[in-house]
Amino acid sequence: MAGFLIKRFLQAVFVIVAVTLVVSFAIRLTGDPALMLAQGAGSITEDDLARIREALGVNKPFFVQYADFFIGIFTLDFGRSFLGGTPVIDLIKSALPATLMLAFASMFVSIVVSIPLGIKAAVSRGKWADQFIRIISLVGLSFPNFWLAIMLVLLFSITFQLLPPSGMDGFASFLMPALTMGIILTATNVRLVRTSMLETMQSQYIMVARAKGLSETTVLYKHALRNCAIPLITYFGLQFGGLLGGIVVVERVFNWPGLGTLAFDAVGGRDYPVLQAVITVLSLLIVGVNLLVDIAYGLIDPRIRTE
């Protein structure tokens, strides 16, 4: 176990170095933050720009800047935002919970809906219920999330005036963003649960369970669902990573004060420290979730644990 964890830790470090290195380098190719800061200020001279660059620290060689950033990760010191000088860690501290809560809420919506629907579709394979669920999930899969978001706002905020169209203030504000993300995830997950269930249902131990005279509910939820949980957990885990990527669009439409909004603004404003920090946190999360998935395997399936 210790060896496994050390190996995974080194992998995580490698992933984070690779990702942040590429992002830090690429963003620096796209424009001068000093000019960004100064262009609204009217007349600027090359001296003014040099002065601002020095204050921002972007006059140092790239690898020095990168090394400063990387060492900072270990003390959670991500520097200061170029825009206004707020310590980046303060921005992350308020944005990370917002994003995580939205991500969990979306996963929750998706899991709660997709598992029963997937099982139903698998059980009634080929019948109208199965067809119906499959068509609905295909439709769900085809929605672009920004479009879905705008339609939800139109319906629930403007026509019926039931839900707040944007911002994060209270339970009601979670519903539309979580639903937007959740519906799209659900569409994929229903199909996955269905396929996985169908495979499991054909195995011999299900036949044994039925032969023992167990009720269909026990067979389904105790024997079948547990066994098909492994591919599902892998997939949900990976999905969580994808979810964090896709959240940028949804956060923007719903003006959600999370990491996506932070990243979007940071790219637009060439705010290197903020962007680097967001990317680091996101990579850490994705690497972390993947690690958890691996550990979870062991808990679910003792065979993997002994290997």
Next chain:
Amino acid sequence: MIKQGMRTAFMALAVAGGMLAASPAYADGTLTVSSPQDPGSWDPVDTFLVNWSSVATNIFDGLTYRGPDAKLVPGLATSWEVMDEGTRIRFKLREGVTFHNGEPFNADAVKFTFDRLMGEEGKKGPQRSNYAAIDHIEVIDDSTVDMHLTQPDPVLLTKLAGYGAMIVPPKYIAEKGEDYFNAHPVGTGPFKMVSYEPKVGVKLEAYDGFWGEKAKLSNLDYRFISEPSTAVAELQAGRVDLVIPPTIPIGMIPTIEEADNIKVVTTASPTVYALRFNTANGITKDERVRKAMIYGVDRKAIIDAVLGGQAAEIASFQGELSFGFDPDMKPLPYDPNKAKELLKEAGVAPGTNIQIDIRGNNATFNEVSQAVASYLQIIGLNATIKPYETNVMLNDIIPQGKTGEMFQQSWGGWTLDFDNTAYLMYHTGEKWNPYDSDEKLDALLESQRAITDQAKREAILQDIAKYAADRALEMPLYNLNAIFGVSDRVKNFTPVPDSRLRLNEVSVD
């Protein structure tokens, strides 16, 4: 395991619900404003964004003040006198004024403010360069200061009304420190800051001790919403009372006009749009070709059809609010036949390809450039539109002279003075002028900077505009209005051209 996952998710939701409680109800006298950007710091020295100003104009005062009518009036200085051929300005300061923390406003505060702007703290920010003419402040007595200049700056009194010249409290900053001040600003304005949540919003409340007309609102809440459709949805849902520019695109005006209880209010703004020419290479090197292209595009039709009439035609790269604007100067008329003649004269074969570079993120301008391309097609030029990401265009394509034959430039200085535009666009070697070099234009531009006689300066600025138009350095397109979305519950609202929106006279039902 899945059960556990659900439980975690449930808990996350429960925690979320508990932490955030219910949405706040609107107390009487609260105005909620949607602003497109969080400036990150409220320190006047750090700022460069117009949306700093839309909030901070309510918190801070300058020595001078300029309201919606664009007239310069006394602010924290009750009067001023220009001395020593424009190299010294004596200000009489308003007495009995206090900062929001109770600290008195006096000559020391003025000296501290400008020492700070021109010193170490100011060096880190972008504002200092606008005030480069200031050498030092001399305190004459508690309510009199002399501002010594290294050279006359005819626009300085205007610049003292905004941004970097806002007067800040010396004791407060010394006690609390610079970092604290960024997020907890204190000024002498009609509203004081209550709380600031980065990326979310800022809450202000009326300051009882304000020296001028006291605020009619008890509270002023700003929310940062950058996505136009989201801001308009909030306005429609009645959760936002006022959407300030630059947020609402032309295309969304009908949506607001059709909805109940909200309306669109517009006013002339300093923002002008032009397609500037690459005067160094290609067919646009020839002045006749540039003129032909201007004749060939019906700018009036574009304003009416694409911009819904929310813009005015321009003859030079400035709007009517600009000092240096000449009402007698008329735009070149739409005349496709003349355009074709000029092209023929210049030996440009029909079907010649040209490229128009634009900023890709502006849906309205995208349509405008397509209309321009269609008009150019009629006179025999095949225009390709090339969109760039805004920052790439501003930081690389234009300054490095990598544009096609034409490129988008939108501009609008808050000082409303043509010097700010013309010098940066036309003077040799300036960042926004990668192609042209004209000795006569350089001399004109430099000459007006040293003059304090405003009438003389205005005449020179008008000459500059005419000269640039004669040489056809750009295709002037239009002067766009500032567009506000306003709820009907907002009373006594006056739109401002420059985002410096002071809301002490506004009230709500």
